Amino acid sequence: MTASERIDRMIEDLTDWRGKTLASLRKSILAADPEIIEEWKWMGSPVWSRDGIIAVGNAHKGKVKLTFMYGAQLPDPDKLFNTGFEGNARRAIDLFEGDKINAPALKTLIRAAIELNQAKSRKSAKKPARRPRVPARPQRRRRELRRHGARDPSAMIKTRLATLSDADAISALLTANNGEHGGMLLGQWPRDVIETRIASGQSIVVVTDDEGRLLGALLTSEKGYGEAPPVQAMLKAWPGRADAYVYGPVCVSRDARGLGVLDALYAKLQATFPGREAILFIREDNPRSLRAHLRLGMREVARYDLGGKVFIVLSDRLDLRQ
Numbered sequence: 001m002t003a004s005e006r007i008d009r010m011i012e013d014l015t016d017w018r019g020k021t022l023a024s025l026r027k028s029i030l031a032a033d034p035e036i037i038e039e040w041k042w043m044g045s046p047v048w049s050r051d052g053i054i055a056v057g058n059a060h061k062g063k064v065k066l067t068f069m070y071g072a073q074l075p076d077p078d079k080l081f082n083t084g085f086e087g088n089a090r091r092a093i094d095l096f097e098g099d100k101i102n103a104p105a106l107k108t109l110i111r112a113a114i115e116l117n118q119a120k121s122r123k124s125a126k127k128p129a130r131r132p133r134v135p136a137r138p139q140r141r142r143r144e145l146r147r148h149g150a151r152d153p154s155a156m157i158k159t160r161l162a163t164l165s166d167a168d169a170i171s172a173l174l175t176a177n178n179g180e181h182g183g184m185l186l187g188q189w190p191r192d193v194i195e196t197r198i199a200s201g202q203s204i205v206v207v208t209d210d211e212g213r214l215l216g217a218l219l220t221s222e223k224g225y226g227e228a229p230p231v232q233a234m235l236k237a238w239p240g241r242a243d244a245y246v247y248g249p250v251c252v253s254r255d256a257r258g259l260g261v262l263d264a265l266y267a268k269l270q271a272t273f274p275g276r277e278a279i280l281f282i283r284e285d286n287p288r289s290l291r292a293h294l295r296l297g298m299r300e301v302a303r304y305d306l307g308g309k310v311f312i313v314l315s316d317r318l319d320l321r322q
Helices: 003-013 017-034 103-126 138-147 164-178 191-199 227-238 261-272 286-296
Strands: 037-041 045-049 055-059 063-068 091-093 156-161 204-208 215-223 245-252 279-284 299-308 311-316
Touching: 003 017, 003 037, 003 045, 017 045, 017 055, 017 063, 017 103, 037 191, 045 191, 055 103, 055 191, 055 204, 156 261, 164 191, 164 215, 164 245, 191 204, 204 261, 215 261, 227 245, 227 279, 227 299, 227 311, 245 261, 279 286, 286 311
Parallel strands: 245 279
Antiparallel strands: 037 045, 045 055, 055 063, 063 091, 156 204, 204 215, 215 245, 279 311, 299 311
16 A cells, blocks of 8 residues: 555544545645655654655644644744744644635745755755764763762753654664663664654653763653554553543663663653643563652553553553552
């Protein structure tokens, strides 16, 4: 099945107003330039590209979102962007039931995005290849972080929301800790999966040291976004509140463990989603992660079996902590 056929099916499966809205957005996008390519990314999102990704579409509960990869750099005289202003890269258009699409303005925005992609391509072609930075050895990085102050080594770590420029580092961190490399993380996490999540408005919190090196990453997603079987089973066992979101996966670099990275990630997440419930699963055979999250104040709310493995569901709802 081609990407366009997958998008056709997605629209057909959305039998309410969201299907019609997504179809209208798609029509305007494709009409803006005949060379636009439709793609279907791994997490199940329609993507429109020309000389790079232009925008990513998603149907969420109660809204349709169109996220522009480099929207922050685009002129928007018609004020189509109405969300995603917290970052310095992407911008998005959230459409709710009854909202009308300004087709001419959207086409203008699409063409501006293509021009920006082409300008970036020309600029990249002129740059000499950069030598990859060799990361410091784990022992040295740990000493560097601790040398800043024995009492508070966390003073050197910084938290923020990820941008597209972080995709390579996040992918490398998750891949180094997945099951194929002796870790506990499930799934595959290539760069394009991370880019699609960020472009779709799924927040990722990162912690870096004072030199910008990635120490940890915490991924989140809204219900209904690219739900893998473990997530589907988790939400069936514990759906949580209506505005609850999916927490995870989370990964801390081996050489940064014990420095408060998980606490910093979670604190930033709480500031990003104040008052909202986080739901996550941890395999029963991963007691270290379970202890770390119980220490954050989360509570076990359910269990489920999937593929012969037992998964523990945790929630950080305040009324469960009493």
